[in-house]
Structure formats: C-alpha cells, structure tokens
Amino acid sequence: AQSVTQPDIHITVSEGASLELRCNYSYGATPYLFWYVQSPGQGLQLLLKYFSGDTLVQGIKGFEAEFKRSQSSFNLRKPSVHWSDAAEYFCAVLPSYNQGGKLIFGQGTELSVKP
Amino acid sequence: GAGVSQTPSNKVTEKGKYVELRCDPISGHTALYWYRQSLGQGPEFLIYFQGTGAADDSGLPNDRFFAVRPEGSVSTLKIQRTERGDSAVYLCASSPNGGANTGELFFGEGSRLTVL
Numbered sequence: 001a002q003s004v005t006q007p008d009i010h011i012t013v014s015e016g017a018s019l020e021l022r023c024n025y026s027y028g029a030t031p032y033l034f035w036y037v038q039s040p041g042q043g044l045q046l047l048l049k050y051f052s053g054d055t056l057v058q059g060i061k062g063f064e065a066e067f068k069r070s071q072s073s074f075n076l077r078k079p080s081v082h083w084s085d086a087a088e089y090f091c092a093v094l095p096s097y098n099q100g101g102k103l104i105f106g107q108g109t110e111l112s113v114k115p
Numbered sequence: 116g117a118g119v120s121q122t123p124s125n126k127v128t129e130k131g132k133y134v135e136l137r138c139d140p141i142s143g144h145t146a147l148y149w150y151r152q153s154l155g156q157g158p159e160f161l162i163y164f165q166g167t168g169a170a171d172d173s174g175l176p177n178d179r180f181f182a183v184r185p186e187g188s189v190s191t192l193k194i195q196r197t198e199r200g201d202s203a204v205y206l207c208a209s210s211p212n213g214g215a216n217t218g219e220l221f222f223g224e225g226s227r228l229t230v231l
Contacts (some may be wrong), residue, residue: 036222043119043222044158044206090157099158101148101210101220102171105157 002027002095006106013081014114021076023091023111032094033074034103035065039087047089050074061085086113117141119214119223121207128197128227136192136226140209148191148220149182152183164190197230204228 001057003026013019055067065076072080074091088110092103095097118213120139128134140147144163148193164184174193175183179197184190194201204227 009155043224044208044220045217045222049219092157099187101146101156101208102160102163102174103220105159107155107157 002031002090002093002104004093004104004106006089006091006109008109009107010110010112012112012114015083016080019078019081019085021089021091021111021112023074023076023106024082025074025091025093026072027093027095027097030067030069031096032067033067034092034094035059035063035074035076036090036092036105037061037087038090038108039094044090047076081111081113082115083113086111119207119221121205121226123226124187124224124226127231129231130197130199132197132230134194134197134228136194136205136207136222136228138190138192138207138209140188140190140207141190141221144209144211144221145157145167145187146210147184147194147215148208148210149190152204152206152225154203161192161205179192194228197228199230202228202230 005024008045025051035047036044038044049056050057058064063078088108090108091106122137142219149161150161162172162182163170167187179195182192204225206225208222
C-alpha cells in the first residue's frame with residue numbers, strides 16, 4: 001500500500017537558520033507529491049507540488065523541495081527560517097492522476113523556531 | 116465566502132449521539148472532500164464528491180458515517196451512534212475540479228469533534 005513517512009515528529013531551529021524536513025514515500029511509480037503547512041487556527045495550505053519535470057520545485061514563502069527518485073524522497077527546504085514559519089508541515093502523495101484529491105498524508109513534522 | 120467554511124468549529128457530544136458537521140466550499144468549486152485528522156496524525160481521506168455525487172467513499176470507516184451534498188455546494192457529514200474513537204478534527208476541502216489537474220485542495224479550519 002502507498003504510504004508517506006515523515007521521520008521527524010518535531011524539529012526546532014533557530015531563526016535565520018536553514019531548514020530541511022524529510023519525506024519518504026512508498027509507491028511503485030512516480031506519484032504526485034505535495035507539501036502542505038498547517039498553522040494554528042488556519043486550514044492546511046499548499047506550499048508546493050511536484051508532478052514531473054524539474055526535480056527542484058519552488059513554492060510559496062521561500063520554500064523549495066527536491067524530488068529524488070532513487071531515494072523515494074521529497075524533502076522540503078528553506079535557506080533561512082522566520083519565526084512565522086512555526087507550524088506543522090505535512091508531506092502528501094496523490095498516487096495517480098485520476099484519483100482526484102484523494103491525498104495520502106504523512107503524520108506531519110512540527111516545526112518550532114527559536115528566537 | 117472567500118474560503119472553505121466549516122461549522123461548528125467545536126462539537127462536544129456524548130457517546131451514542133448523532134452528529135452533523137457542515138462544510139460550505141469555495142463558490143464555484145465542483146469537488147469537495149472530507150478528511151479526518153486524529154491527534155498527532157496526518158489527515159486521512161474519507162469521501163470525495165464531484166458535484167452532487169460521491170465519486171469515492173472508500174475512506175468512510177463504517178456505515179455509521181454518511182455524507183451528502185444534495186445541491187452540489189454545501190456538504191454535511193453525518194455520524195450516527197458516535198463512539199469515543201470518532202473524536203478527531205474533521206476537515207473539509209474543495210477544489211475547482213477533481214483536484215487532479217493541480218492537486219491543490221483548499222482546506223477549511225476543521226470541526227473538532229469530542230465524544231465523551
């Protein structure tokens with residue numbers, strides 16, 4: 001069965017430091033990959049997505065992610081974290097194009113930012 | 116409205132009671148989704164509507180759960196004979212089409228259900 005693994009439940013970084021959140025998926029083909037962010041009191045918001053093509057994708061709020069087929073990974077990165085980035089981050093997979101929005105989410109990584 | 120609206124934001128009920136959760140999607144969005152998010156977990160798919168019909172209800176855990184979208188806009192998730200294990204945040208999302216073209220779902224803030 002398809003699955004998404006986010007190995008880090010909680011990460012703390014200092015403001016201004018770089019960030020990498022890990023995501024691994026289990027699937028035979030190349031699925032469609034997403035990162036969503038959930039801030040307190042707000043709904044999940046799409047940060048970026050990968051369908052095909054360039055394996056480095058840019059998203060909103062200065063985030064980027066790199067798809068590595070050989071590692072079945074889609075890690076999220078940001079060069080310099082801001083205090084407002086503190087939130088929960090979810091990696092998600094859409095196993096096939098014709099499954100609409102039936103996303104499979106990882107369990108999430110909670111990001112804390114130290115001043 | 117500007118975004119996906121879910122009511123109530125919080126619902127506390129007793130075991131065995133019936134509960135309805137409402138979702139008002141973004142105007143013009145034809146696709147609507149329900150997900151459930153348990154504490155410390157990512158959202159889990161429940162059901163997906165395209166227009167008025169349920170295109171995929173494979174995520175509904177059992178027959179106590181039912182959802183409708185009679186006019187292709189507002190949707191109601193109905194839970195009968197609630198159990199403590201139903202306690203979770205129920206998320207609604209919508210998208211302009213089936214979500215397949217962009218994969219971008221627009222989520223509401225959720226309805227937190229607590230079953231005592």
